[in-house]
Structures are given as C-alpha cells and as structure tokens.
Amino acid sequence: MTQQPKSPKNTNVQALFDKIAPEYDRMNNIISLGAHQKWRKKLMQQMTIPAGANILDVATGTADWAIALAKESDAASQVVGLDFSSEMLAVGQKKVNLTAYAECITLVQGDAMAMAFPDNTFDIVTIGFGLRNLPDPMLGLEEMFRVLKPGGQLVILETSQPDNPLIKPFWQLYVGKVMPTFGKVFARGKYNEYKYLDETTEHFMDYMSLGKLMLTIGFQKVRISRFNLGAIAVHYGTK
Known part of the structure; x- marks a missing residue:
C-alpha cells in the first residue's frame, strides 16, 4: 500500500493511528464520557437500511460502527469497513470475530x-x-459520493463547534487542555498524539460549512442534527 499523504498540519496521521490503536477504544469512552455509543445509536434510528444492503463504513477504525450496522441489517446485507491504519483494523478484526456477524463484515x-x-x-x-x-x-x-448508488445515503458523525458564546469557552478548554491531558494520563503518555486530534477537532469546518460542501458535491436532502450543545454534528445526505 502506498504511503498516506500527510495532513495539513504535516502529521503522518496513518502512523499516529497505528500508535494509538491499543488504547483507542478505552480513550473514546473516557474522552466522550461514554456518550459516543449513544450518539451512534440515536443517529442510526434515523437511518433506513434496505434489505440486502451493501454498506461501507469509511475510517472504520476498530469497527464499532461496522458491527453496529451489521447488527441492524438483515442477514443478506454486507458491511465493509475501510481504514488506512493496519493496527486499528487488527483491533477491529478481533472484535468482529467475537460477534455473530463475522461472516457479513469485511x-x-x-x-x-x-x-x-x-x-x-x-x-x-x-x-x-x-x-x-x-x-x-x-x-x-467526492469519493463517498462516487461509490454510493443513486438514492443511497451518506451519514457523517463528526465533531463540531458550539456556537453559543457561553458554552464555547468551556468547550475550548476541554478540547485544548483536558483531552490532551487524558492522552498523557490514560494512553501511556500520548499527549502529543491527542493534542493533534484535539486541534483537528477545534479547527475543523463548522456544521453549516460541511452541509454546504455536501450540497456543492451533489448530495441532496442534506439535513443536520446536533448533540452535546453543538459539539457533535450528524449530517445526512442522499445521492
């Protein structure tokens, strides 16, 4: 496999995720206070999965969403989880093998x-x-749009930025200071790795900009839901 391009911050993100893979699931629970599973469950209630569906989970990581999608699909459906980190996928494969859905998840x-x-x-x-x-x-x-069938649905769960001026300073403190410290304390001293991830959270486009970008690419029926006072956003779009 060819080497992944570096991020705009000149960070080799593939190597970063390989490094944090062993602690990734535990850190997700700590950083989100266990809420990430609730966010995913809530948004999946808004999805309609057709019978015999072909489903792709991009940046699947340790395969939590791929497993959840397989659980909510019928026996004829197939789920593909794609990620650039071999170490994250290795953790994910162990989890998949322990489920009843191993034959329908790749x-x-x-x-x-x-x-x-x-x-x-x-x-x-x-x-x-x-x-x-x-x-x-x-x-x-654009790649996600390309591989979707006409009428197919894209669902994006992503960090966002609160726009309430009373909430935003506390969010910035949590993202900028608390989360990297969690990486240092709970992830074997990986302060710099979690500092990078927190910076991408703080500087990623806001929810409206992402929605407009989806429309520019060609997605239709774009709608947005927000959780945690705007710190998390879900974008739905149809090809």
Missing part, C-alpha cells in the same frame, strides 16, 4: 480519498469521527 485497508471500489456500489456510506483527519475532506466526500 475489514479492508485503504485510502478514503482513493477507494478501490467501483462507482455506484453501496446503498449506505458512513464515516464516524474520520472526516476531519483526511488531508482533503472534500476529496473524501
């Missing part, structure tokens, strides 16, 4: 900005907390 290593899937392949494409780590989010969205 984890593959690949580049979200140049996916090796034909046009119009998937009924549903999801990406959770991965778009902001792509060197070119627009290119990633």
